[in-house]
Amino acid sequence: MRNEHANADDMPRRDFLDTAAKASLIGVGAMTFIGVIQLPLPKVLNEPSGTFKIGFPGDFTLNSFATVPERNVFVVRDASGFRAMSAICTHLGCIVSKTEWGFNCPCHGSEFDGTGKPISGPAPKPLDWFRVSLAPDGQLLVDSKRKVGRDHVLVV
Ligand code: FES
Structure with missing residues (x-):
């Protein structure tokens, strides 16, 4: 819902904040997805045995x-x-x-x-x-x- 008393200069700022919030959510979602995908992969260093x-x-x-x-x-x-x-x-x-x-x-x-x-x-x-x-x-x-x-x- 938009504030009816807002002037025209506020609209681009709100659009920017909306876009930034959506981008943040997409970024967090992508990082979470990558983390979940990597969970079953072994975390082993391939160093030569002693x-x-x-x-x-x-x-x-x-x-x-x-x-x-x-x-x-x-x-x-x-x-x-x-x-x-x-x-x-x-x-x-x-x-x-x-x-x-x-x-x-x-x-x-x-x-x-x-x-x-x-x-x-x-x-x-x-x-x-x-x-x-x-x-x-x-x-x-x-x-x-x-x-x-x-x-x-x-x-x-
Ligand atoms: S590494 Fe410094 S003297 Fe050998």
Whole structure:
């Protein structure tokens, strides 16, 4: 119902407010519809699992050092067994590379000795070591969510 005492200048303002209210309702309705449609969809992050296979023990020669670049992990095999160490710098997360004396981070110059202990630069703590186990199919399994001490060795 319109106010009969309103002048002609009020009409465009009312029309504008009517249009704005309708647009708001349509917007709220659309957002609600989208929300309802998305409800049954899974909310899962497609990140790689923290546990991954790196191959069979026989794939690694004795006293070898291997890199698993797609997982940012180093695998060490010596006479005592297998170990896995993170290649992620403990400063700000860059990927370290192997050097003659240990590891070097290209981002801010942190250096780590062969055990992953920081020896210079801003890295506040050693590189992480991860649990290594055997999968049911006999492959080596690294669990990057389970940090262990450097002395953790998988004896095969
Ligand atoms: S991220 Fe490695 S030193 Fe900064």
